[in-house]
Every structure is written in structure tokens, then in C-alpha cells.
Amino acid sequence: xxxxxxxxxxxxxxxxxxxxxxxxxxxxxxxxxxxxxxxxxxxxxxxxxxxxxxxxxxxxxxxxxxxxxxxxxxxxxxxxxxxxxxxxxxxxxxxxxxxxxxxxxxxxxxxxxxxx
Amino acid sequence: xxxxxxxxxxxxxxxxxxxxxxxxxxxxxxxxxxxxxxxxxxxxxxxxxxxxxxxxxxxxxxxxxxxxxxxxxxxxxxxxxxxxxxxxxxxxxxxxxxxxxxxxxxxxxx
Numbered sequence: 001x002x003x004x005x006x007x008x009x010x011x012x013x014x015x016x017x018x019x020x021x022x023x024x025x026x027x028x029x030x031x032x033x034x035x036x037x038x039x040x041x042x043x044x045x046x047x048x049x050x051x052x053x054x055x056x057x058x059x060x061x062x063x064x065x066x067x068x069x070x071x072x073x074x075x076x077x078x079x080x081x082x083x084x085x086x087x088x089x090x091x092x093x094x095x096x097x098x099x100x101x102x103x104x105x106x107x108x109x110x111x112x113x114x115x116x
Numbered sequence: 117x118x119x120x121x122x123x124x125x126x127x128x129x130x131x132x133x134x135x136x137x138x139x140x141x142x143x144x145x146x147x148x149x150x151x152x153x154x155x156x157x158x159x160x161x162x163x164x165x166x167x168x169x170x171x172x173x174x175x176x177x178x179x180x181x182x183x184x185x186x187x188x189x190x191x192x193x194x195x196x197x198x199x200x201x202x203x204x205x206x207x208x209x210x211x212x213x214x215x216x217x218x219x220x221x222x223x224x225x226x
Contacts (some may be wrong), residue, residue, distance in 0.1 A: 042216030
């Protein structure tokens with residue numbers, strides 16, 4: 001399968017614990033995005049990487065959230081001191097963009113986080 | 117006001133019916149628009165881009181009205197397999213920031 005993959009698919013944690021999610025984009029894609037989606041809502045943009053550079057962060061991304069893409073390939077999203085409000089589906093998407101224009105984003109299956 | 121607004125539905129329509137969804141956007145700087153489809157508990161997938169001149173892909177037609185700041189999606193001859201949530205997306209350029217609407221749920225009934 002050469003699509004976007006995310007691990008783990010499900011994560012249950014206790015409030016206050018730290019969690020880390022991983023996203024492996026489609027191999028030649030240079031852009032990578034993280035979104036959060038809650039029930040009945042569309043995906044909300046969290047952050048965006050072009051290669052290894054994190055170029056944009058949403059106001060939704062509080063100090064407890066950090067994302068990295070160290071070698072411009074896979075990315076990790078860490079949430080520290082989780083809160084119940086962090087429970088959501090975390091989606092990763094990637095795209096191949098050669099110019100300053102929109103190119104189709106391919107989404108991974110998501111990581112469903114439940115904070116107890 | 118949300119940057120992209122959609123009627124959440126659900127729209128319950130019989131097989132073979134024609135159904136239309138509208139989506140309004142508030143950022144006049146938005147440059148490009150798309151419709152994504154999301155099946156229950158699955159990831160979103162691109163359905164079609166929306167061009168100023170309007171575009172058609174089989175039973176699906178998308179149109180953009182910049183003056184009124186809305187886009188539409190028309191589905192003709194609805195199939196059971198069209199049942200899904202349809203997400204309206206705008207891109208305001210820059211660093212590829214995209215904004216999703218909340219989605220419109222469609223249920224096609226036999």
C-alpha cells in the first residue's frame with residue numbers, strides 16, 4: 001500500500017499523559033498537513049510542512065502540541081498533558097506541489113484519540 | 117462567522133433523484149475550491165475541483181459564484197453509493213492553507 005499511513009490507528013490514554021502519533025506520507029510528496037476532526041465537524045487545519053520546514057501553525061495548536069518532520073519524510077505529532085477536549089480523530093495528509101498552487105491532498109486513515 | 121459554511125443536513129433523497137448542496141465562504145481572498153467526499157469513519161477523498169467556469173464529472177456538477185461567494189455541487193441520478201458526507205473546501209493560497217466546511221450528509225434511500 002503506497003498511500004498515507006498513520007500509527008497508531010487508535011489511542012486511549014488518561015488525562016495528563018503524553019501521546020505521540022506518526023504519519024508516513026506518500027513517498028515523493030513534499031507537503032504534509034495535520035488536521036483534527038471531531039464528530040459532526042469537518043477537518044480543522046493544525047499545521048503544515050513543506051519538506052522539513054513547518055511553515056504554518058493554526059491557533060488551535062496550543063503549547064501542548066508540537067509537530068516535527070525531521071528529514072522531510074515522516075512526521076510526528078505530540079500532545080503533552082492531554083485533556084479530555086483533545087479527544088478527536090487526528091488526520092494527516094500529503095501532497096506533491098511543485099508550484100504555489102493547490103494540489104490534491106491525500107489523507108491517511110487517521111488516529112482516533114480518546115482521553116479518559 | 118465560520119470561514120466556510122454548509123448545511124449539515126442530512127439530506128435524505130430517493131434513488132434517482134437530483135440533489136444540490138451549497139456552500140458559502142467568507143474570505144474573498146479564497147482562490148480555489150473543492151468538494152471532498154467522506155464516508156462514515158473514513159478519511160476524506162477529493163471528489164472534484166471547482167472552476168470559475170463550472171465543471172462536470174459524470175453525474176456531478178460543481179459551480180462557483182464569486183460575486184455571491186458560494187459554490188455548489190449537483191448530483192444527478194443519485195445512487196445508494198453516493199451516501200456520504202460532502203465537504204466543501206476553500207484554499208486562500210499562501211502556504212496552502214485550506215479550510216473545510218462542516219460537511220453535508222447525504223443519505224440516498226432505496
